[in-house]
Amino acid sequence: MGKIDLHVHTRASVDGELSGEELIRLAIKENVSTLAITDHDSIEEVDNAMAWGEKLGVEVIPGTEVFCQNRSQLVHLLAYYIDLDESPVSQIIETVNADRKRWLQAQIKLLKENGLYLDEANVYEFSKDTSPAPSSLSYGVFKDERNTNHPLIIEYNKKYSNPVLEFALQFLVFGKPFYAPNYIPETKVFIEAVHRSGGVAVLAHPGYTQMKVDFIDTTFVDELLEQGLSGVEAYYTTHSEEETQRYLAYCKKHQLLFTSGSDFHGKFKPTITLGQLGTTDYSIIERLNQEKNRIRKKERMRNKL
Ligand SMILES: [Zn+2]
Numbered sequence: 001m002g003k004i005d006l007h008v009h010t011r012a013s014v015d016g017e018l019s020g021e022e023l024i025r026l027a028i029k030e031n032v033s034t035l036a037i038t039d040h041d042s043i044e045e046v047d048n049a050m051a052w053g054e055k056l057g058v059e060v061i062p063g064t065e066v067f068c069q070n071r072s073q074l075v076h077l078l079a080y081y082i083d084l085d086e087s088p089v090s091q092i093i094e095t096v097n098a099d100r101k102r103w104l105q106a107q108i109k110l111l112k113e114n115g116l117y118l119d120e121a122n123v124y125e126f127s128k129d130t131s132p133a134p135s136s137l138s139y140g141v142f143k144d145e146r147n148t149n150h151p152l153i154i155e156y157n158k159k160y161s162n163p164v165l166e167f168a169l170q171f172l173v174f175g176k177p178f179y180a181p182n183y184i185p186e187t188k189v190f191i192e193a194v195h196r197s198g199g200v201a202v203l204a205h206p207g208y209t210q211m212k213v214d215f216i217d218t219t220f221v222d223e224l225l226e227q228g229l230s231g232v233e234a235y236y237t238t239h240s241e242e243e244t245q246r247y248l249a250y251c252k253k254h255q256l257l258f259t260s261g262s263d264f265h266g267k268f269k270p271t272i273t274l275g276q277l278g279t280t281d282y283s284i285i286e287r288l289n290q291e292k293n294r295i296r297k298k299e300r301m302r303n304k305l
Pocket residue numbers: 065076204205
């Protein structure tokens with residue numbers, strides 16, 4: 001049995017790199033036999049990856065990773081086994097992306113108020129066919145020569161090996177100083193849409209520095225459970241052993257699923273490799289399947305009422 005990786009980005013993520021075909025070929029090389037495509041606010045590349053997976057013998061789980069909020073705290077939610085065509089999840093994704101065009105103009109204005117220039121062309125150079133996002137804005141800020149002498153740009157270029165990513169995380173995402181509000185679905189709304197799309201919702205990387213979810217005082221995550229969350233991505237590239245154990249204990253206590261994902265992006269996050277965590281425990285996938293079946297049954301019952 002090969003490795004399992006339930007958190008993988010393709011070129012459909014603004015900060016991703018590989019096509020479905022390239023990803024599947026890489027999976028074979030890295031001995032990954034099951035992976036989930038979880039692009040940011042997108043399901044664009046899922047069909048392609050699934051077709052190549054079928055052709056070359058890699059199991060591909062359809063999914064996505066969507067930025068959501070609960071009580072003004074931002075979290076990433078992973079959705080697995082969702083229906084792709086005109087499903088409630090695909091509708092939410094459409095709304096998110098439609099709002100991004102308006103949002104880009106608001107961001108340009110806000111950055112300018114803070115002495116930073118941003119040219120739309122640079123943003124789209126980075127994001128190609130995908131919607132603008134904090135990372136492509138950050139790229140545009142660093143690319144623009146008019147910003148070279150801005151103190152923040154000097155500081156970030158000096159301080160970080162990946163200044164574009166750091167600047168995005170510390171200034172341009174939800175709640176940060178240069179963030180102009182965009183449409184971010186509520187967790188409750190998104191989880192319900194995942195269920196109605198036949199899928200399973202899992203909390204991504206709770207230990208991720210910029211959006212840490214408290215698992216000592218569990219009020220916040222308890223709320224997500226009440227909203228229908230099925231599991232936690234306990235195993236993740238940057239989680240410490242102590243964090244992982246804490247998430248696993250919480251999952252055990254509440255009979256939740258736990259998953260394992262690398263968050264592979266390709267060259268934008270060069271330190272992460274596909275299947276990095278080396279997980280081979282296929283029971284993770286079996287439990288995910290059981291949960292999918294339970295949710296679908298429940299949804300069918302609900303539709304009958
Ligand atoms: Zn994420």
